[in-house]
Structures are given as structure tokens and as C-alpha cells.
Amino acid sequence: MSIHQRTKSLSARGEALSDTFFQLKVLNGKALSAIQLPTFQEKIKQAGFMGLQPGKTDIFQVNVGKLCNQTCAHCHVDAGPDKKQENMSRETMEICLEILEKHDIPTVDITGGAPEMNPHFRWFVSECRRLGKRVINRCNLTIVQSNPKFYDLPEWFAENQVQIVSSLPYFSKGRTDAQRGDGVFEDSIKTLQQLNAVGYGQEGSGLILDLVYNPSGAFLPSGQASLEREFKSQLKRRYGVDFNQLYAITNMPISRFLEYLLDSGNYDDYMTELVNAFNPAAVSGVMCRNTISIGWDGSIYDCDFNQMLDLKVSSGASNHVRNFDLEKLRNREIILNQHCYGCTAGAGSSCGGEVATN
Numbered sequence: 339m340s341i342h343q344r345t346k347s348l349s350a351r352g353e354a355l356s357d358t359f360f361q362l363k364v365l366n367g368k369a370l371s372a373i374q375l376p377t378f379q380e381k382i383k384q385a386g387f388m389g390l391q392p393g394k395t396d397i398f399q400v401n402v403g404k405l406c407n408q409t410c411a412h413c414h415v416d417a418g419p420d421k422k423q424e425n426m427s428r429e430t431m432e433i434c435l436e437i438l439e440k441h442d443i444p445t446v447d448i449t450g451g452a453p454e455m456n457p458h459f460r461w462f463v464s465e466c467r468r469l470g471k472r473v474i475n476r477c478n479l480t481i482v483q484s485n486p487k488f489y490d491l492p493e494w495f496a497e498n499q500v501q502i503v504s505s506l507p508y509f510s511k512g513r514t515d516a517q518r519g520d521g522v523f524e525d526s527i528k529t530l531q532q533l534n535a536v537g538y539g540q541e542g543s544g545l546i547l548d549l550v551y552n553p554s555g556a557f558l559p560s561g562q563a564s565l566e567r568e569f570k571s572q573l574k575r576r577y578g579v580d581f582n583q584l585y586a587i588t589n590m591p592i593s594r595f596l597e598y599l600l601d602s603g604n605y606d607d608y609m610t611e612l613v614n615a616f617n618p619a620a621v622s623g624v625m626c627r628n629t630i631s632i633g634w635d636g637s638i639y640d641c642d643f644n645q646m647l648d649l650k651v652s653s654g655a656s657n658h659v660r661n662f663d664l665e666k667l668r669n670r671e672i673i674l675n676q677h678c679y680g681c682t683a684g685a686g687s688s689c690g691g692e693v694a695t696n
Contacts, residue, residue, distance in 0.1 A: 346409065347418040348594060355597050356416065358648040364600070365591065365609075365676040373606045375613050378678045385618035390626070390672040392640075395664065397629040398471075399447040399642060399689070400434060402426040402459060404634065406451040407484045410518045412552055412595045414646050417451040425451075428458045430636040433659045435465050441664055447629070447689065449476040449642065454488060467498050474501045476689075479526040480518075492529070496536040501546040503585070503689075504530075507554055509572040517554050530579045539580040548583045550691075556604035558615060558684050559586035562692045585691030588612075590643050590680040612679035620686025623693030626672050632659060640672045642689065643680070649673045 348356035355361055363369040382390065403425030406417035438446065446466045453459055453475060466473050475495065482491050495502060506526055507517045514523040530547075537543035549569065553559050566584035573579040589595045591609060599605040626641040636659040639645035655670035656663040686693035 347404075347416045347420055348597065349416060350418070350420040353597065355593070355600075358646070361592055361596060361647060362675060364596065364605075370600055371605050371609075373609060375609060375676065378674050378676055381613070381616055381679075382618075382621055382674075382682075385616075385621065387618075387621055390621070390624070390674060392668055392670065392672060393627045395441075395443055395628060395630055395668065397445045397447050397625075398434070398438060398443045398632070399449060399629050400426070400431075400462075400632045401449050401634050401642065401645060402431075402451070402453045402456040402462070404451045405455045406478070407455065407481055408452070408478055408519055408522065410594070411598055412517055412554075412589050414590045414593045414595060414643060415451065416593045416646070421451060424634050425456050426458070426634040426636075428461075430634075430659065431458055431462045431465075433636065433662075434632060435462075435469070437659060437662050438466065438469055438471060443471075443630075445472045445474060447474040447476070452478050452481045454481050454491060460494065463498055463500060467500075472501065473498070474503055477502050477504050479504045479506070479529040480522055482529040482532065483525040492532040492536050492538070495533070496538065496545055499544065501548070502533060502538060503548045503550060505550040505552065506530075506569075507552055509569055509576065513554050517552070527577050527579065530573075530581070531577065534578075534580055539582055547581045548585060549581050550585045550587055552587055552589050556599055556602065556608040558588055558611065559687075562586040562685065583691070585689075586685075586687070587689070587691060588680045588683055588687035590677055592643060592646055592677050609676070609679070612683045615683035616679060617682055617684060617686060617694055620682040620684075620694040623686055623688070624678075624681045625688035625690070625693075626681075629689070630667060636660065638662070638667070640670075643677055644673055644675075647675065647677065649675065 367374050404417045404421035409418040507514045511523040538545040538547040569584050631639040631642050631645050633645050638651050650657045652670045655666045
């Protein structure tokens with residue numbers, strides 16, 4: 339079966355890679371691949387960094403669950419329609435809101451799965467906005483077309499001034515559907531047009547619509563600025579679609595993209611490319627330095643990628659929202675492993691795209 343035809347998560351298929359410990363064994367050359375690469379800790383030490391410490395916490399990123407209407411080939415979350423149990427409860431969201439009310443963390447970045455499928459999603463967004471927080475929602479676009487209960491989302495997002503960040507692998511049907519599933523491109527374009535119609539991506543509206551580009555194969559993204567110009571030109575000309583920024587994000591060698599790399603025989607070459615493309619200028623801008631990542635069960639991580647490998651924050655810090663201590667978190671050492679090469683290769687990569695300009 340082709341990687342692009344799979345419709346179930348790793349865990350639903352009973353794959354060994356659904357075990358995060360096994361994924362870490364692969365990344366460290368102890369399973370499925372014998373390639374030995376310098377550790378990320380060694381690499382940053384050679385670049386003059388003695389470990390990695392956080393700066394000011396600007397972003398409170400919340401994964402409200404792994405339930406999703408899509409099963410994308412590259413998904414680092416291993417999200418899908420079968421992920422019905424891993425969804426954040428209202429009680430955990432209430433604790434998150436208490437933290438946000440207490441601390442000056444300006445941005446709440448909501449992700450999933452398809453975050454809108456969490457039954458408490460709209461309430462949580464409304465409460466975050468009531469607290470005066472900037473809210474980013476990572477919307478897969480097709481969710482709007484998937485069920486009548488989501489049809490009003492464009493208008494609702496606009497009313498609540500939610501910033502939308504959406505993946506669109508390419509401006510053509512073939513490459514997009516190959517990565518995300520049949521029909522995804524057409525539904526995505528329809529949603530983008532609906533978002534434009536209520537003001538998103540339009541000059542002066544204040545409604546921000548950003549797109550995310552992930553490479554469709556085992557290679558690094560090309561320059562973000564040139565990609566953005568091409569996407570803007572092609573989407574406007576072909577479909578009348580406008581958006582604000584394009585984020586070029588490197589595919590992380592974890593979960594279903596790790597499976598793709600192994601199945602296609604590209605794992606060794608891809609990891610070698612990431613190591614060889616290591617850019618010291620990207621290290622200081624990595625997202626784990628200004629972001630705290632909250633898992634669906636309330637556990638705390640340095641970033642979304644560490645979350646998907648179950649690498650909780652260092653033991654000296656608070657590791658669950660129930661014992662949240664921002665001062666301890668500010669003084670923690672960030673947990674590093676081989677997947678971190680994905681954030682420091684080339685121009686670097688984060689949830690906001692490139693992090694280095696040289």
C-alpha cells in the first residue's frame with residue numbers, strides 16, 4: 339500500500355513506530371537504521387552553545403487533541419479520525435485559562451488534530467479572547483467543508499478575530515492531495531475563498547490568514563520569501579485567493595513522516611542532509627525558546643515536536659498544568675534529541691516558518 343493511501347494512524351495499525359520510545363531508538367541509530375550521526379547536543383556545543391535555555395515565554399501552545407478529519411502522510415502528530423480518546427477535557431482547559439489569566443503570555447496557539455473537533459473548542463477560544471489574548475488557530479481548512487456544524491467557522495473566526503494558520507502543501511491539486519488525501523485541495527480552496535469573503539487576508543481588515551508549506555518529499559523547503567511570492571501569484575491568478583504570509587516548515591523525522599522516510603529508503607539521506615545543513619544562526623530563534631507546549635492531557639513540553647515524542651520538560655520544572663510554575667519553567671534546560679536538527683537546518687524552522695535570515 340502506498341504511504342499516501344493509508345487512512346489510519348500508526349497506533350490504529352499497530353505499528354512499532356506508534357511507540358515514541360521506539361521512534362527515539364530509530365533517531366539515535368539503535369533500530370531500523372545503523373547510521374551514526376553526531377548528537378544534536380554535540381553539534382550545538384561545537385557552535386558555542388552550552389545547552390539551550392528558554393527566553394521570555396510569548397506563546398502558550400495548546401494541543402487540544404489528536405482527533406482529525408484527515409490522515410496526512412506527513413503528520414508528526416499521528417492524528418486522524420480514529421483518535422477519539424486523546425482530546426483535552428474542559429477541566430484541563432479551565433486550568434489553562436487560570437494560567438493565562440495569571441501570567442503575561444500574550445499569544446495562545448491552538449493546534450491538534452483538527453482543533454475545531456474538540457467539543458469545547460469554541461468556548462475555549464472565546465475565553466482566551468475575553469482574557470485579551472491573541473489567538474492563533476491551526477486550521478486544516480477541510481474541516482469547514484466536512485460537516486454542517488463547521489460550515490459557519492469562517493464567520494465565527496472573523497467575529498472572534500482569530501488568526502488562522504493553515505497548511506496548503508502546494509497550489510496544485512496533485513501535490514496537495516498526494517500528501518493530504520483525495521479531495522483535500524478542492525475543499526481547501528473553497529474554505530480559503532470563504533475566509534477571504536469575510537475579510538481574511540484582505541488589506542486593512544486585521545484578519546490574518548497565513549499558510550504553511552511542507553515539502554512533499556524527503557527534502558528541505560526552498561527559500562520562504564520566494565515560495566511566498568509564487569504561492570501568492572498562483573493562488574490569486576488561479577482561484578482569486580489572498581493570504582498574508584507563507585511559512586515554510588521543515589518536515590520533522592517523527593511519527594508518520596518518519597515512517598515515510600523509512601519505507602521509501604530516504605531516512606539515512608534525509609537525516610544526513612539535516613545534519614549537514616545545520617545552521618548555528620537558527621539556534622537562538624528556535625520556537626522552544628519562547629513557547630510552552632501543552633499536551634491534550636495537560637502535560638507540559640518544550641515544543642510540539644517534543645510533545646509528540648513524549649519528551650516532557652526537564653524534571654526540575656513543573657511538568658503538568660496542575661503544578662504550573664512559570665519561574666521554574668524559565669530556568670529549565672530544554673530537552674534536546676536528534677529530531678532537533680529539523681529546526682536548525684538551512685534557514686531554520688518553527689511554527690512560524692524560517693527563524694534565520696543568513
